[in-house]
Amino acid sequence: MDAFAALIEELDQSTGTKRKIDLIAGHLQQADAHDAAWTVLLLMGERRKRLITGRRLREILQQASAMPDWLFDDCQSHVGDSAETLSLLWPQLKSDIGGGIHNPGVTIWINQLGHSPPMHWWMEQLLPAVAAMEAEEQSSTVLAIWESLPNDRLFLFNKLLTGGFRIGVARGLVVKAIATGFNLEEALVLERLMAPADASEHWFRALTAAASEERGNRGPVPYPFFLASPLKPETIEDTAPSEWWVEHKWDGIRGQLIQRESGAYLWSRGEELINEQFPELIEMASAIPADTVLDGEVICWAESEQQPRPFSDLQRRLGRKNVGRKLRLECPVSFVAYDLLERNGQDLRSAPLQQRLEQLSAVQQRMDVNTAGWRCRLSSGQQLEHWDQLNRLRQEAVEQGAEGVMLKHLQSPYLSGRKRGHWWKHKRDPMTLDAVLIYAQAGRGRRANLFTDYTFALWEKQTESTSNPQLVTFAKAYSGLNDAEILELDRWIRSHTRERFGPTRSVEPELVFEIGFEGIQASKRHKCGLAVRFPRILRWRSDRTADSANTIEDARTLCDQVVKRTSSL
Amino acid sequence: MNVLERTDSGLYCRAADAWIDPSRPVSRALITHAHADHARPGCGEYWAVDISEGVLRQRLGRDITLHSMPYRQEFWLNQACLSFHSAGHVLGSAQIRLMVEDQVWVVTGDYKRCPDPSCEPFEVVPCDVLITEATFGLPIYAWDTGKRVATEIRDWWHADRERPSLLFCYSFGKAQRLLAELNAIGVEEEVLLHGAVETVTRHYREAGVAMTASRPVSELPRKDSLVGRLVLAPPSAHRSAWMRRFRSPQTAFASGWMAVRGARRRRGYERGFILSDHADWQGLIRTVLESGAERVYVTHGQSDVMARFLRERHGLDAKPLDQLN
Numbered sequence: 015m016d017a018f019a020a021l022i023e024e025l026d027q028s029t030g031t032k033r034k035i036d037l038i039a040g041h042l043q044q045a046d047a048h049d050a051a052w053t054v055l056l057l058m059g060e061r062r063k064r065l066i067t068g069r070r071l072r073e074i075l076q077q078a079s080a081m082p083d084w085l086f087d088d089c090q091s092h093v094g095d096s097a098e099t100l101s102l103l104w105p106q107l108k109s110d111i112g113g114g115i116h117n118p119g120v121t122i123w124i125n126q127l128g129h130s131p132p133m134h135w136w137m138e139q140l141l142p143a144v145a146a147m148e149a150e151e152q153s154s155t156v157l158a159i160w161e162s163l164p165n166d167r168l169f170l171f172n173k174l175l176t177g178g179f180r181i182g183v184a185r186g187l188v189v190k191a192i193a194t195g196f197n198l199e200e201a202l203v204l205e206r207l208m209a210p211a212d213a214s215e216h217w218f219r220a221l222t223a224a225a226s227e228e229r230g231n232r233g234p235v236p237y238p239f240f241l242a243s244p245l246k247p248e249t250i251e252d253t254a255p256s257e258w259w260v261e262h263k264w265d266g267i268r269g270q271l272i273q274r275e276s277g278a279y280l281w282s283r284g285e286e287l288i289n290e291q292f293p294e295l296i297e298m299a300s301a302i303p304a305d306t307v308l309d310g311e312v313i314c315w316a317e318s319e320q321q322p323r324p325f326s327d328l329q330r331r332l333g334r335k336n337v338g339r340k341l342r343l344e345c346p347v348s349f350v351a352y353d354l355l356e357r358n359g360q361d362l363r364s365a366p367l368q369q370r371l372e373q374l375s376a377v378q379q380r381m382d383v384n385t386a387g388w389r390c391r392l393s394s395g396q397q398l399e400h401w402d403q404l405n406r407l408r409q410e411a412v413e414q415g416a417e418g419v420m421l422k423h424l425q426s427p428y429l430s431g432r433k434r435g436h437w438w439k440h441k442r443d444p445m446t447l448d449a450v451l452i453y454a455q456a457g458r459g460r461r462a463n464l465f466t467d468y469t470f471a472l473w474e475k476q477t478e479s480t481s482n483p484q485l486v487t488f489a490k491a492y493s494g495l496n497d498a499e500i501l502e503l504d505r506w507i508r509s510h511t512r513e514r515f516g517p518t519r520s521v522e523p524e525l526v527f528e529i530g531f532e533g534i535q536a537s538k539r540h541k542c543g544l545a546v547r548f549p550r551i552l553r554w555r556s557d558r559t560a561d562s563a564n565t566i567e568d569a570r571t572l573c574d575q576v577v578k579r580t581s582s583l
Numbered sequence: 584m585n586v587l588e589r590t591d592s593g594l595y596c597r598a599a600d601a602w603i604d605p606s607r608p609v610s611r612a613l614i615t616h617a618h619a620d621h622a623r624p625g626c627g628e629y630w631a632v633d634i635s636e637g638v639l640r641q642r643l644g645r646d647i648t649l650h651s652m653p654y655r656q657e658f659w660l661n662q663a664c665l666s667f668h669s670a671g672h673v674l675g676s677a678q679i680r681l682m683v684e685d686q687v688w689v690v691t692g693d694y695k696r697c698p699d700p701s702c703e704p705f706e707v708v709p710c711d712v713l714i715t716e717a718t719f720g721l722p723i724y725a726w727d728t729g730k731r732v733a734t735e736i737r738d739w740w741h742a743d744r745e746r747p748s749l750l751f752c753y754s755f756g757k758a759q760r761l762l763a764e765l766n767a768i769g770v771e772e773e774v775l776l777h778g779a780v781e782t783v784t785r786h787y788r789e790a791g792v793a794m795t796a797s798r799p800v801s802e803l804p805r806k807d808s809l810v811g812r813l814v815l816a817p818p819s820a821h822r823s824a825w826m827r828r829f830r831s832p833q834t835a836f837a838s839g840w841m842a843v844r845g846a847r848r849r850r851g852y853e854r855g856f857i858l859s860d861h862a863d864w865q866g867l868i869r870t871v872l873e874s875g876a877e878r879v880y881v882t883h884g885q886s887d888v889m890a891r892f893l894r895e896r897h898g899l900d901a902k903p904l905d906q907l908n
Contacts, residue, residue, distance in 0.1 A: 026844075027853050027854050028853060029851070081722070082895065084891070085722065085888065088885075088888050089721050089722060089723050092843070093843050093845070095844070095845070098843070102723035102725075102842065103723055106722045106723075106725050106864065106865070107722075169844075458845070460845050460848045460849040461849065462843060462844075462845030462846060462849075463843060463845065463846055464849070514887075
């Protein structure tokens, strides 16, 4: 455990990616394989069953001390993390609590703790045992452990016990570290990580074993996605329009569909396997020839309909472990293919887009229509003729239920990540409303102790009970301000607080912000009767006063326009 | 009767016809210490502690009208008897005691209770009404000794002799405390200073504070790589043009705010050293109790939290300062 704690501390104190990779790689090479397995899983943020809630841990400390509830609340909203709050409070409170925690069961654990037990003892013996204890025994054991630990270990213990262990190390970074430390290809490490993990010595050895045989293909491992950047027209206006391919930018989720002899794999852009959420697409994939990899969009789109359903339909299926029959019928999914990364096991990514599109079309023609049918669509596009076509095409795309258009260079290879110059996205302009800041809440992590979660309201001109205009909550937004604005707004909020509700403060309704969003629809769950998608702050309207902000009526008008636009087709 | 009242310019004592740390120019200002948010330019006359004079004149102008008083010496302004008492915050920092008729009020200004080799220790001043700060008024804040933090800093600096070590800290108070703490644990190697730190450090040397040897960075030749050197600089220099002179330095920030992980990560320093010139939670409570005050007003930072705790736990008549009227 000491080595792991040292690693975490060093990671916490380093800012460069390279340095972090070296630290992790070095640690994994040295560590006992059983412990290293745990390290890998913890660093990757592998979801574990929560052993004890942060709330329960707090209750233990609170019952033993005389500290009032509201003071805990204030501390927690200041720190932004319950495990960290408890770690900071314990050294303060322990002198009040004192000893007197001596039951024989506890003593055994404490004795072992004194002999620098290995990490897997913590993870497999101590923590599960603590979690399984009856309330009273649990309290006294946790208190005794806190008592015996040095202050700089409290945070780690509390974090591990409450299960929410995240330290700002991305999954990709751990993969790189394993690859570096054990001389493996990243693709191979990724593939091995797909096997069920069990935090054992055996698993870690298999993960880091030298590459033995030549692999025929990548198996289920996805290619890195190539991402587009928002269009800056001036950067491409000197090129010939005919060099560009224009297609709809669909409003679904990006997906990579891999068909192998061993089965089909559907990956999201966040590199999560989403086979279970979309069984229809996995079924459909059996019609695709083996060793084919498609890039495209997962979207709700019924067989007989001319255009896709709104994103909110797809949202109903995301995050579900199992999709029932009813949901399958109500929200039918389809895969809109727009790129071909591999055909017959051959990596096509360096071929120009034009060739990949021709081959994609050939693949689709060879698919078994009976099985695949409408569930695999080819994204329609066209070569651009004039630059002045672009905005009309975008408008048409929006009317057909897309977010806008994509502009792809016909000679472009399929690169990885966000590389500018080849692919551009040209979305419709966001809808906007000017809203008044009414509540603020402190953020978490890097934004702890700064008011960064904002709630905005619009005016309701008249209500049944009063003829005075009222502010009604409309949307929450977290992003869009720069660091200097965040600090300025934080100071303003502190000096213009009206009331406090735990971590939330209501503020004087004075400041106006322009809020941008991608969609608006009626919603029963929201107080104002409307829900918006991707709300964010576009700018701080310091030129405006609260009474000039928009009304709920304005928002309803926007919503009606959206409904009209989509139903008129 | 209230000895002090709140005005737009800050706390005002009618009996003395003087403001304490006024926020805008007034005829007569009583200054607790020379930090910019407490000592502002443009007042008719200033009253302050004698050893704060150097820094005060440097910051407010050489020709200000300044009446400087030693600690604990009583003096009268109109109907009020006043005196300055050490606050242990920075060199020359003071609490201000005001006695009007038989009532004694004390304004702590900023203060700390931990020992600090760069300034006089805090003095407990009994009073009827206490106005205390509460910058770090939450029980999550508990300070280690300066000696221990200085040892951590030395180890951090000495562990990487391949790069310059840039330690950011407030240029008045914290930087000199660091030099004094390093001196106290036996560091003899010369420390380099950013210009803003250097100008204040001079006054500490004049006041006879024992500190590790130091020199402004600007005195070294431009091509000197500064590898392995410790450099103290104000936070405003972080990521500034000034910092370009140091190739891939290791960076750290010394401040009480570094106690919270999120606050440190947000600022983008690699290391945070928890070192504050304000009182921690226990220090604040102890100060209130030791003063014997029955009425307490709390200002700065966690004033609501402190006031509520003092009311509920200690049965004091405690309120945030904005409720004084």
